[in-house]
Amino acid sequence: MTAMIDIADANKTFTMHLQGGIELPVVRGVTFQVQPGECVVLSGPSGAGKSSILKMIFGNYRCDSGRIGIRHRGTLIDLATAEPRQVLNIRRSTIGYVSQFLRAVPRVATIDVVAEPLIAGGTARADAQARAGELLHRLNIPERLWRLPPATFSGGEQQRVNIARGFISELPILLLDEPTASLDAANRAIVVELVAEKKRQGVAMVAIVHDDEIRHLIADRIVDVTGFAAAA
Amino acid sequence: MADLLETDQPLLIADSLSKSYGRIAACRDVSFSLYPGEVLAIVGESGSGKSTLLQLLSGQLAASGGHVSYRMRDGVTRDLASLGEAERRLLFRTDWGFVHQDPAQGLRMAVSAGANVGERLMAVGWNHYGRIRESASDWLTRVEIDVARIDDAPRTYSGGMRQRLQIARNLVTGPRLVFMDEPTGGLDVSVQARLLDLLRNLVAELHLAVVIVTHDLAVARLLSHRVMVMKGGRVIETGLTDQVLDDPREPYTQLLVSSILPP
Numbered sequence: 001m002t003a004m005i006d007i008a009d010a011n012k013t014f015t016m017h018l019q020g021g022i023e024l025p026v027v028r029g030v031t032f033q034v035q036p037g038e039c040v041v042l043s044g045p046s047g048a049g050k051s052s053i054l055k056m057i058f059g060n061y062r063c064d065s066g067r068i069g070i071r072h073r074g075t076l077i078d079l080a081t082a083e084p085r086q087v088l089n090i091r092r093s094t095i096g097y098v099s100q101f102l103r104a105v106p107r108v109a110t111i112d113v114v115a116e117p118l119i120a121g122g123t124a125r126a127d128a129q130a131r132a133g134e135l136l137h138r139l140n141i142p143e144r145l146w147r148l149p150p151a152t153f154s155g156g157e158q159q160r161v162n163i164a165r166g167f168i169s170e171l172p173i174l175l176l177d178e179p180t181a182s183l184d185a186a187n188r189a190i191v192v193e194l195v196a197e198k199k200r201q202g203v204a205m206v207a208i209v210h211d212d213e214i215r216h217l218i219a220d221r222i223v224d225v226t227g228f229a230a231a232a
Numbered sequence: 233m234a235d236l237l238e239t240d241q242p243l244l245i246a247d248s249l250s251k252s253y254g255r256i257a258a259c260r261d262v263s264f265s266l267y268p269g270e271v272l273a274i275v276g277e278s279g280s281g282k283s284t285l286l287q288l289l290s291g292q293l294a295a296s297g298g299h300v301s302y303r304m305r306d307g308v309t310r311d312l313a314s315l316g317e318a319e320r321r322l323l324f325r326t327d328w329g330f331v332h333q334d335p336a337q338g339l340r341m342a343v344s345a346g347a348n349v350g351e352r353l354m355a356v357g358w359n360h361y362g363r364i365r366e367s368a369s370d371w372l373t374r375v376e377i378d379v380a381r382i383d384d385a386p387r388t389y390s391g392g393m394r395q396r397l398q399i400a401r402n403l404v405t406g407p408r409l410v411f412m413d414e415p416t417g418g419l420d421v422s423v424q425a426r427l428l429d430l431l432r433n434l435v436a437e438l439h440l441a442v443v444i445v446t447h448d449l450a451v452a453r454l455l456s457h458r459v460m461v462m463k464g465g466r467v468i469e470t471g472l473t474d475q476v477l478d479d480p481r482e483p484y485t486q487l488l489v490s491s492i493l494p495p
Contacts, residue, residue, distance in 0.1 A: 017483035018490060059472065061479045084458050084472045085267065105432065105454060106425040120436070 003033040003069070004173050004204035005057060006076060010066030012052055013230065025230030026052045030066065032223050036172070039195060039205040039218050044225035050208045053225065054175050056080075057206060058097045059087040070094060070173065092120065095173045098166030100181060102150060102158040110153075111136070111146040114164045121169060128168075135164040139190055155182045167194050174198060176207035180214050192217045241303055243268050243409055243441050248298035249288050251281075258284040260465045261298070268408060269439040273446055273456035273473065275488070281465035282445045283413060289443060290330060290411045291320055302409075325355045329402030329410035333417040335394035339386050339401065345372065346382040349401050356405055371400040375430060392423035396430065403434065412444040416451055428454050449492055453477055461485045 010030040016022045027049040034040050042050040055061040056068055056079075063080040070079050072094045079087060091097075096117070105113075111132050118128035136146060139160040145153070150161045159182050166174065176195075180188045188211070195218045198205060209215045215222070242265035251259040259281045266272055274282045287293035289300055291312045303309045305327060315323070324330070332338040339348050349368040350358075358364050369379045375396035386394050395415065402410060415431065416424040432455055435442055446452055452459050452473055459476045461469040461484065469482045480486045 014479075015481070017486050055478070060474050062471075062475055062481070084475075085270070087472055087475075088457055105429055107429045 002036075002071065004036050004071045005032075005034040005206065006067070006069035006071075007032055007057070008067045008069070010053075010056060010068055010080070011064045011230075012049075012056060012061060013064055027056075027225070027228045028230040030056075030228045034173075034204040034206055036202040036204050037199050038220045039199060039207060040221050040223055041207050041209055041215050041219035042225050043215075043222050044229075048225045048229060050225050051177055053228070054097075054177055054206060054208060058095060058175055059090070060097075094171055095175065096166055096169055096171040097175045098163060098177060098179050100159075100178045102162040102165075106151060107149055109147050110141070110150045110161055113150060113161060114168055117165060117169045131168060132164065135168055136161070138194075139164055140187060156184065156187070159183060160187060163191060163194070167198070170201070172203055174203055174205045176205060176209075178208055178210065180209065180211055188214060240268055241309070242266060243303050244289065244443070245301040245309070246289060246298070247301070249285070249295050249300065250297035251284055251288055251293065252296050257465045259288060262460075262467055263298075264460065264467075264470070266409075266441050266443065268441050270458065271435060271440075271442040271444065271456040273444050273452035273459045274462060275446060275449060275452050275459055276462035277447060277488075280462040282462050284465075285462070286411055286413055286443065286445050290324075290328065291315075305408075322356075325352060326405045327407050327409065329407040331395075331398055331402055331410060331412040331415045333414040335386065335391070335398045338398040339394065341387045342385055344383045344385055345377065345389070345397055348386060348397060349404050352401055352405050367404060368400075371404050372397075374434070375400045376426075390423075391419055392427060395419060395427055399431070399434070403438065406438075407440070409441045409443075412442060412446075414446055414448075415444065416446075416448065424451075431455060449477060449488065461488070 008031050011028050012026040014024040014026060016024060030053055032040065042053060044050055052061055056063050059079045066080065068079040069076045070090055072090045077086065077090065111129055114132035114136060115128035118131060119125055133146065141157060141160055150158050163179055180191050183191065192214060195205065207218060209218065244266040246262055246264050249259060249262040250257065262285055274285060276282045284293065288295050291300065300312045301309050302312060330338065346365060346368040349371050350364040353364050353367060369382055372379050372382060377393055377396055386397055389397065416427055419427060428451065444455060456473045459473045460467045461476065463484050469476060469485045476485060477489055480489045
């Protein structure tokens with residue numbers, strides 16, 4: 001099988017110029033692959049660099065050396081050296097990212113926040129909104145809230161809006177940063193279901209999950225990040 | 233659409249642009265390419281050279297060194313310096329827009345809102361009054377101005393409405409490239425959010441290329457794909473907006489990012 005994500009010897013260090021140029025090593029020698037339909041869960045204590053690795057795979061954090069290989073339209077592209085335009089294209093059609101917190105534009109209605117990735121990918125507005133409605137419904141966001149901007153929602157509601165937005169596109173790679181952190185049991189179960197559906201569609205996923213129960217339910221493989229700890 | 237994006241040609245190319253005033257270099261050796269539909273934010277503090285760069289790019293200021301090229305509607309990329317005055321003016325009236333921080337600079341304050349929008353159409357040969365008025369009302373609606381205010385002069389408008397009117401005036405001719413100089417700079421925070429949301433939608437819908445100068449990193453994050461950080465007339469850091477803002481490398485960029493108050 002051909003890996004969707006192929007990371008080899010990736011390194012990341014922060015240089016804090018405002019703190020006298022202190023070097024803060026984050027991760028070293030990150031190497032793993034993710035196959036289509038596989039969910040890899042990153043494990044390790046807080047501060048071990050799990051979120052940083054996820055951000056490196058999304059191209060949000062730059063990589064000092066090594067390769068972040070992403071299969072984009074059939075070709076393996078190294079995100080560590082890709083041009084900004086190419087990274088944007090990869091995000092548009094290959095990699096989705098479900099962050100821990102919703103970062104929405106003020107004033108935009110929940111239904112449009114969720115539908116936006118589909119519309120950006122060329123789906124007609126009405127169809128995208130219908131699909132957004134289905135997901136919001138599944139994630140138990142009552143219809144009376146769909147027209148409101150999510151800024152005033154509770155933490156759990158915002159996270160579910162964020163999940164709906166992340167799961168709506170049919171992208172072949174999905175990165176999940178604590179998707180169930182502030183959800184109740186019923187909604188956690190729905191996220192587990194959504195992940196299982198993505199697996200059946202052949203989506204490659206990398207997730208950070210602290211909840212042991214959820215981790216066992218979604219992980220096909222666990223990659224221990226402490227192995228990539230950068231010895232300071 | 234994505235495929236098209238990957239294969240298309242740059243719209244605007246800056247090649248080693250420099251501008252000096254005597255011994256003072258306001259802008260040094262700036263190069264980049266801007267593609268259709270791409271939003272580039274130029275950030276930096278006052279005096280960093282960002283407004284000078286915007287004037288160089290839009291041909292309002294002659295460069296001391298380097299070139300700006302633009303791909304015209306006929307598909308031919310031309311050096312701006314090689315354009316005649318009439319060609320340059322036509323470009324500014326049709327294919328380009330320029331949104332000033334102070335709407336009074338981009339509008340005629342004493343004539344009606346409708347005339348402000350219609351004027352750009354008349355400049356490119358529209359002469360049917362009914363159609364011009366129809367197009368002006370349509371654009372007022374798109375920028376969320378009540379059409380009942382079409383005959384009022386912008387001096388009777390609030391700051392936010394003036395700015396939205398200036399945007400309508402710029403977009404009515406269907407430009408492909410819009411320059412913006414601190415478009416939200418003079419507005420209240422609540423009015424800013426509305427304007428940003430409007431701009432963001434219009435830019436995506438019309439597939440506009442934008443060069444936006446701002447000192448507000450939140451504006452850059454919300455609107456732009458790419459960012460260039462300027463200091464002392466030089467571009468010191470450039471990259472994807474979220475990359476530069478979340479993982480800044482240069483000391484000055486780290487200082488800028490760390491100076492934002494948390495929301």
